[in-house]
Amino acid sequence: MGSQVHIRCSKCGVFNVNNDHCEACGSLLSVVKQREIVRAKRDKEVLKAELEKKPSSFELYIQKMRNHRFWIVRIFFELIYTTWVVAMTIGAFIAWLVAMIVA
Numbered sequence: 001m002g003s004q005v006h007i008r009c010s011k012c013g014v015f016n017v018n019n020d021h022c023e024a025c026g027s028l029l030s031v032v033k034q035r036e037i038v039r040a041k042r043d044k045e046v047l048k049a050e051l052e053k054k055p056s057s058f059e060l061y062i063q064k065m066r067n068h069r070f071w072i073v074r075i076f077f078e079l080i081y082t083t084w085v086v087a088m089t090i091g092a093f094i095a096w097l098v099a100m101i102v103a
Contacts, residue, residue, distance in 0.1 A: 007029045008015050009022040016023055020030050028034055055063075065077040 004017050006015050006017055007019070009025060009027060009029060011027045012022060012025045014022060014024040016029060020028065020033065022029055028037075062081070065081075066074065068074050068077065
């Protein structure tokens with residue numbers, strides 16, 4: 001004993017029974033599928049925008065220093081960069097620890 005679902009088409013106003021597409025105009029009736037299509041389109045646009053985005057001046061500076069022609073500059077930069085990453089990791093851990101203690 002199956003139940004019938006009556007859906008009114010938002011474009012032409014025709015009532016449809018147990019269909020995903022309108023029998024009269026062919027438009028999509030399922031709101032869930034419409035949202036999935038819109039979400040997929042928006043995700044593609046966001047991904048495309050991220051791929052087209054140019055690197056910032058800071059990222060360009062890091063790349064330039066990592067590929068510097070003098071090895072002493074590369075070593076000095078790697079030491080500074082590694083120290084900075086370790087300091088930020090310790091800071092993030094302390095912030096997380098404080099947040100867990102307060103909560």
